[in-house]
Amino acid sequence: MQKLVINFILLCLPFLSLAQHDFDELYQSNASFRDGVDSNMNTYDLFGNDSIFEITIKSNFKILNRKKDTSKYQKAVIEFAFNDSVDVQRKIGVRARGNFRRENCFYPPLKLDFPKKKVKLEMLKSFDKMKMVGNCKSGSTYDQYLLAEYYVYKMLNIMTDSSFRVRLLKVKYYDTGKKRGNVEFERFAFLIEPTKAMADRLASYIDGDSKFYYGQFPPSNRHMVSIFNYLIGNTDYSILARHNMKTMLPNNTSNFIIPLAIPYDFDYCGIVNPPYAIPADVLPIEDITQRLFRGPCEEFEVYQSTLLKFQAKKAMLYELIQSSSLLSSKSKNHMMGYLDSFYEILDDEKKVKEELTINCN
Template sequence: MIRPILALTLFFTLSFSSQAQHDFDELYESNAVFKDHIESHMANYQLFGQESILEIKIKSDFKKLNNKKDTSKYQKAVIEYAYNDTVTIHRKIGVRARGNFRRANCSYPPLKLNFPKKKAKLDLLKSFDKMKMVGNCKSGNTYEQYLLSEYYVYKMLNIMTDSSFRVRLIRVNYYDTGKKRGKIESQRYAFLIEPTKAMADRLKRHIDEETKFHYGQFPAENRHMVTIFNYMIGNTDFSILARHNMKTIMPNVKSDYILPLAIPYDFDYCGMVDPPYAIPADILPIDDITQRLFRGPCEPFEIYQPTLTKFRTKKNQLYDLISNATLLDKKTKVRMTSYLDSFFETLDNESRLKKELAVNCK
């Protein structure tokens, strides 16, 4: 009896043995049992609704990838997932490096995975296209802890609001095909970020990349959540209006009352993570990213109260997330917990909080 197939079967090619390999689409069309099984188990499955760690292998010429000057073009790669002892799922994809700074300063730049979808037979497969994968900047436990810290920052935002990108932790074997006879370069944690379209669809919205907005057009609950959350984690590397590390999504139903939502992402430059390569922008009045700086709009303090109350309500969940994170080492847990402590100490000091929200607001 075949157990329920994970969502990654939507991405890859199915192989029942090393001698007989089957393309997913071909098998889906030709095998009625397989087709019925997929349709019955995939109807309500969400790749980013799972907490288990996926083990995958990515094969590509990584030396060539890291040395490429033109990062807009994808190069060939294969991604594999061991379904069980006899079944391996694999699919040809495209990969490219992303992030100019990290490409120049990291041994392993973050990747964008391009899953072919034009000829996909299953409708659910067509909803996936390009997906961001965040990995270690460099090898070693220290940088792995930075990666895991950022992953848990995403999970913190998920606790605070559904209007956020979901993430899925994975364990990756990097197989360098550029080496003689191929070579496993390393095995490292990484995480996948929910594709923007998938996030927008989940929230019954669509992406808007062109309309110019002002702060007042974003619901108070949304703009306050984004700015207070980034203040909590010590992140200044964002802009709601300029869409810097930010996506804007709009309601699918047209209305005279426009309610865009701002969805932040990329948190490796925050004080909660505190990697050595992260420094604040020269124009900011701080010397270190661990120094908090409020980057939200100037509004009466009373308007922020519902959002501030929500942070107090979710306080224990945020602490529990860190304390129950078995992959974080003791040093990282202490650092992240202490950083949370300082935020909630400010939250409980009204005069100090008023000053923090007023001095550098925009």
């Protein structure tokens, strides 16, 4: 825990306070603290740890919830425990984000702003803003939807490194708009790896304007994205239109353009199955739990190497869900059953050929 928190301090470096001590003063005066920071500065990976990180966020959530349509950040403070005994805090900005969930959820997802211009360490500048996904509404049922989406990200991490990593949080929200300032609610949430940090990890950069066709994406990438979304029952994405999708290009001087599609936002799918998720009217399905393949139309044979990867990772995907101490029995049964139905299709060559060719794009 101490190593984790020391390094999160680095993320929140500017204007950091440690109890009654200024961070810089403590760094200069306390040799053990300084050594702990220095020894971990260049190796810390916030998203390489599966433990639950506990934080507190203080802000006027009454105003935040009322202004769901704004792109402006409002003042907030983030707090967490240092060495399980001392509180650390940092001034940040927060705003509501997302499209559907911002308009339809009582608690919209947030973007946390750690002002980039005040970050002194170059290695931290890719962490100036981070997306935080929280519960759509209060209650243990919505905790389970949130956790299910978190595990979908972890499933994709198992299948490919070309994916957003996530970090599970337990968040206490203090509404500073209330006179008493008591804890209003405590919920699970998760941070999504910043796009710039992911691009650096993949030796790539973000492309936001170029037009691509399916053939430019490597088969291993376009097939992985398409089949994974079929596995989880997600139709709310588009590789070419970049809907719930980021496109990365490699950091090289080659004349060949090889883009990578990186999907995100997985609440609107059958394996999560929240009550607000319904299929688009133009799709030939009536329920979000019905699978529909939305990948490119190609010969079945070209998909086989990717299908073999799903068979090879089958045990790991099941173990991820089975071993969770956070998912309820009901959630586990639903997610495991959804995996079962996917692998039943994969085990039937005739069926999988039909699924990959009838509704392809």
